[in-house]
Amino acid sequence: MRILKIDHIGIAVKNLAESAKLYEMLGIQSTGSEVVAEQQVKVSFFPVGDSEIELLESTSPDGPIARYIEKNGEGIQHLALRVDDIEAALEELKANGIRLIDEKPRYGAGGAKIAFVHPKSTGGILLELSQR
Numbered sequence: 001m002r003i004l005k006i007d008h009i010g011i012a013v014k015n016l017a018e019s020a021k022l023y024e025m026l027g028i029q030s031t032g033s034e035v036v037a038e039q040q041v042k043v044s045f046f047p048v049g050d051s052e053i054e055l056l057e058s059t060s061p062d063g064p065i066a067r068y069i070e071k072n073g074e075g076i077q078h079l080a081l082r083v084d085d086i087e088a089a090l091e092e093l094k095a096n097g098i099r100l101i102d103e104k105p106r107y108g109a110g111g112a113k114i115a116f117v118h119p120k121s122t123g124g125i126l127l128e129l130s131q132r
């Protein structure tokens with residue numbers, strides 16, 4: 001497994017259009033928004049250098065992002081690392097006793113293969129692995 005870079009930082013927001021204004025004011029143009037039905041979420045990506053900021057708004061009152069905001073309020077929800085081979089990365093983490101939320105990759109925004117690692121194994125950080 002090779003970690004290539006910080007792919008993006010995921011921020012849970014109540015209202016994507018409202019929250020986008022800050023980044024637009026900072027001169028960061030969104031690459032558009034997309035609904036990821038499986039995760040009950042609408043996302044927008046704001047590229048910053050070689051990484052991106054991902055804003056996530058729940059599309060359902062009981063989706064994972066809605067539940068996150070209910071518990072923690074709006075804010076940074078996950079950190080995503082880009083890997084060269086996500087299947088190999090998951091195997092390696094599992095072999096090292098790291099608790100995975102997704103044992104197999106699924107498809108996230110932009111057609112990326114993604115998988116989440118449990119915060120219990122990462123010092124409280126919801127870690128996303130992403131391969132594009």
Ligand code: ZN
Nearest residue numbers: 010054080128
């Ligand atoms: Zn993400």
